[in-house]
Amino acid sequence: MRIGVLGAARIAPAALVRAAGAVGGVEVAAVAARDRGRAATFARRHGIATVHGSYEDLVADPSLDAVYVPLPNGLHAQWTLAAIAAGKHVLCEKPFTSNAAQAARVRDAAAGTGLVVMEAFHYRYHPLARRMAGAIREGELGAIERVETSMCFPLPRFGDIRYQYELAGGALMDAGCYAVHCLRMLSPGEPTVTSATARTLHRDPRVDRAMTAELVLPGGGTGRIQASMWSSTLLRIRARVVGTRGTMSVFNYATPQLPSRFSLTVDGRRRQERFGGEPTYVHQLRAFVAAVDGKHTNLTPPDDSVATMSLIDAIYEAAGLPPRP
Structure with a gap:
């Protein structure tokens, strides 16, 4: 599974990058940030091959299977919806959205797509x-x-x-x-x-x-x-x-x-x-990959x-x- 990261967030190294090193078959393959320079620094530090110039470009990247959304709370719904529209699985940081109405919109958008959309309650x-x-x-x-x-x-x-x-x-x-x-x-x-x-x-x-x-x-x-x-x-x-x-x-x-x-x-x-034992983030990422493969129930x-x-x-x-x- 190739995952792209939206934003060079402080939580991303522990929640995804280091966890990916402990979960087989996962590559953190791309990152995008509002500041391309910040994204490039993040990519060099964590061995990420591709830096995109915008969130839109990362979401549209056909080489990615999934998108991780660790953006500020108020942006979660917008970019989760964008990733779903692009056919990507989504691991979205909590809280899932700004309010219940937004959460319902995301739920409705994901329904019937076959995509795994998981809230990151690790x-x-x-x-x-x-x-x-x-x-x-x-x-x-x-x-x-x-x-x-x-x-x-x-x-x-x-x-x-x-x-x-x-x-x-x-x-x-x-x-x-x-x-x-x-x-x-x-x-x-x-x-x-x-x-x-x-x-x-x-x-x-x-x-x-x-x-x-x-x-x-x-x-x-x-x-x-x-x-x-x-x-x-x-x-x-x-x-x-x-x-x-x-x-x-x-x-x-x-x-x-x-x-x-x-x-x-x-x-x-x-x-x-x-x-x-293993960090909660490792358990979460392993469950996310297994859910995409149809081998684990999405609990969130x-x-x-x-x-x-x-x-x-x-x-x-x-x-x-x-x-x-």
Whole structure:
């Protein structure tokens, strides 16, 4: 598989270039950026053969099988749609689009094409996430009463694109999309937002630097997501599920190849299980290639993305903020 990269993004080396070195049959073959010089520097540094002068040229390159989209959030839908129209498979960074309506447009464009369009929730393809989801699906905890997920990290650079409303920025979009997606994965069905509270930027009150939301789950349970890029909670990446038979607690569900912890208490008996090994990005890229080959299920397809973006839009509305444009 020959993949082209749209943009010399900071995430691309870990998420794709280094992962490709660990996955057989994958070549990162081309890159394009708004600044051709920046793309050329990126290509030299990472051994990429072709530099295109524009995103349009890369998407149209007939030698490429797939396109990786690590652009700012507000550009995801536009270039995913362009890649689909060009007959390319797509691995698109999260959040999938700016809002649910855009996600639905991408879903509809991909339907019936035979193309794999995967949202890059890399953690979902790691054995830890499979174990977490399996514990819920197999009923180990009994009926689910409470699900809590968080993704909080410090980003005090308020001029960063991740704080720009026009580029679909905000803590809920950048950090919170993990917490929202993980909560959906651990819920017995699609949750409904009951309330949300945002902490916003002084210079642009449309942009959240932190967000907390309360939800109700099918069956009567409740949920809570916490997300921040700048708040009193500097670092918190956790998931916790309480059921009628026990509790599951996970520290660092997002990058479990780094220090992480999984513990399960069922019927009063507690055990810990270890997960590590290959990076989540390697698992994701291997799954993407296998999905293209028809050998693996796409766990984060556009339908899943529409549900995630719908919940994000609903949280913004409950917090009194507009969905991202």
